Amino acid sequence: MTSRMNDGRSRRRIGVTATTGLLVLGLTACSGTGGASSGLDGDTLTMYTWVGGKADKQQWADYIAGGEQADPSMSVSFSGPPIGDYYTKLPTVMRSNSAPCLVTFQNGRVNPYVEGLEPLDELVQDNKLDLSAYSSAMLEQLSVDDELYALPFNAGPTVILYNKQMFKDAGVAEPTNGWTTDEFIAAAKATTKDGVYGFAIGQGSNPISTLMAADGHPYADEDGPLLDDPNFHDALQLLVDLANVHKVAKPLEAAAGGTFPDIDAFNTGQAAMEMQGLWDLQHAQESLGEENVGIAVIPSENGQSKGFIGGSGFGITKTCGDKQQAFEAIAAMTSKAGLDEVTKSQASVPARLDSLDAWSANVGSPEFTEVIRQMTGDATPSPVPPNQSQLDTLLTQYEVEAFSGQRTVAEVLEQVKAGLAQ
Amino acid sequence: MTFVSIDRAEGEVTGGSVTRPDRPRGRPRRRPLGGPRWVGWAFVLPGLVGLVVFIVVPQLASLVLGFSDSTVLGGTEFTGWENYARLFRDPQFLNSVLVTAIFVLVYVPANIAISLAMAMWLQTRIAGRSWLRVIFLIPALSPMVANAAVFRLLFQQDGAVNQALAAIGLAPIPWLSDGNWALAVVIGVSLWQSFGYNMIVLGAGLDSISPDVIAASRIDGAGRFRRLFSITLPLVSPALFFTTVLTVIGAWSTFAQAYVITGGGPGNSTMTIMLYLYQTAFSNNQLGYASAIATVLFVIIAIFTLFQLWGQKKWVHYD
């Protein structure tokens, strides 16, 4: 008898609590913006970034170690999803109640997220940070409407990575800093043999923007990619021709976003060349042997190649609880001392011009430095449009049809344009 | 999230040696258990509250969000039916409905047919039959992400499948470069992964057919096909109904295979509704629009399910 009464009371209690919870959730589910100040774990700043396997973890650990070298009081922890999911998750994370203080951006993909980012100009002034030491092209890419939103830490231009052994075996001279597109195609043809391709094509907009930049044409403006620009068409057409006409590259196939068939191919010896940011140099050296990897400028029509600067930066979220501390941290991580330290273990090119010497000493050879100097010295300014990630997704999906011959390049660009207009 | 199942909507109990209607028909029957009425509420409350809070409310919220232009980082503004109007003008969305519809129309019958055929085959005398069941079930038990990675490797232009074709003198097929073939690959992977589960359920259904019935029909001179259509299929129809409804719901919500193998490409030939929803919500940051897509998907699934429930009376045979 009594047991039944107890059952009832405890059940009623559960019922009330649950109903209250229901109401709370229901009411709050519709309300607006994210939480109050946060992003700090005690004294440690939290950073949200792309974290896949060991290589990614090592990179961030190195940058943090570099920052601590420059400023021993700095304390930063990091977490995040694999790179394929990073940009899709970033807005939800920034809006959430556990938003971090620091976030990272590649290739200046800052635009879609400025609503959640703290503009840095005031902090720069208050902290008297000298911005002239940083690559101006990078600073531009990390700014929106003349407001700076992130401090750059690496600023690798995209280069051609090539397999020296394959070039030697094919009897092809190594690329010079003035090589033309025709010479590039010839080299690719010579190294395409025995089931190995001369060149590996990457997905998305990067190869196109790089090729366009080499001839001095920006691929986008603040409103969006210049899909109607004949140079855009020609760049994509060149990639398609490399696969279908010159037969020096594997045609692109449908693939999930965030995969890198070109890196896979080059690092496993399936292709003699790839177009990649310098951040991949270390991985390539580990896979193919340090002596075996060479870098070259991007081939251009007239032999006077201009660089396409990519790279990454650290930003501060609007919801960060201690923005001054956050600024000090990113300033430390991008300081000369910090970046010099990083060059001891990471091969990506620092975004500071005064760290290039440390980079040459620790990573590169004189020939590398020459390439870098040309690419960074004479770069085509390339603003990153706000719909960059949609552009990449749509291009990755639709360019496959150009490679399979189902559509012309013009039709593919029309499809991309239609998709972006949504 | 776990599978869902449909049972008889009317809530009747049939079969077995005890038949007990659980809803009063005509004059009220004495309840098997006495006790105050709130006891029933007490027991159902945890499940009910959880259902409402975590399933019903989000669905309703999704419905509401569909009438706004909410973005993840920005605010929310009520926009009425605009999202839905936009949906019906959106070629990407309409295409995704077409792609998913094709997927459903090919995948579901193929799945059921293969599962039933395999279930019947595994009823015959085969050595190591229970081990075979395990083997066919394995793909259903591994994460889609894992399966997809393998299939991408196999179906690449120079992957194992094309090399095997070359070995027997056939031209390579552009599995992942051609829209139609890519959709075929997605359907194929889905079939490979999931028929094992249906096979087990249908096998159990077949097992429950009394051997006497089969023997009697044999004595009566019924041939194999006659037996199949007049005896076996009707008797296994409850199980068929169960698996068909589940499979249709799952097919309309296809996401993981397309996401991990093809990313929706080439072009948008493998862009399912769910994948488009995901991209809209998380790549394009348009939560309101994505919620409208979700509501439309729900309506489509509801229509198909109700249709099947209605059709149940026509072809499902309960003894």
Added chain:
Amino acid sequence: MTDHRLVTPGTRRRHRGRALGFAANTTVAWLFALVFSFPLIWTFFTALKPANEVFGAEIRFIGSKVLWSNFADAWVEVDFGRLLMNSLVVAAVSTLLTLLVATLTAFAFARLRFPGRSAVFVLFIITLTLPSEVAVVPLFLGFDQARLADTWIALIIPGLFGAFGAFLLRQFMLQIPAELEEAARLDGASTWRILVSVIVPLVRPAMSVLAIFSFLGSWNSFLWPLIILNSSDKWTIPIGIAGFTTQTGTQWELLMAACVMTIAPVVIVVAVAQRQLVAAIGAGAFGGR
């Protein structure tokens, strides 16, 4: 299903024919199983290859080196031990709680009368038609507002309340004769006591089925953990596997090794439990009887 027939003069010939048919049948079935398993076999052999032989001009099962070390490397690369632990704990907790909730709910539907029962029942049925992925966005927003994003609670709780479990158990409970409960009632047992001592022991097969399905559903769940989890130390296996794609490319051979390590325990569980699984499904998951 043996056919009991009289042994007649033609029987021996028939028996030989049947034996040949048996052998042929078995062979074809196993051949088909082999072809069917090819992707899994390929996964296993790729896991043993060196990195630069995953793609290749020639198709080979075994690479130039057999690298069992890939398994160790994969383990370390994505902290597979933690992924495994997370997946196990989440799946185990989900299963236990799902069983609890489903049992209570099924009991209420099957055996207890209360006003509004039919309405609640209909509500449950309606939710069966809702694909769970559709509600992901508002669910995420709700948890986020409640400051519960990226927590174990948020990961586990939404999956506990699907109507499938309640229906499955209800089906079995309905088949238990009322006399048993009436006898217990007469002995003075409370409703709770009846559930625990009379009903539950009799529906154990169904509960095992539900346990297995819940476990597997949680083990393979991809979309919800992807949306709700941020910290890498909470990832479950399907998410963690994506970590083999870093900003510097994908390590396919390690990914394959991780896939093998993911599938293997599941295979073992199913092999062990499959007899119970099949028997229990047969006894009424779909209401054939």
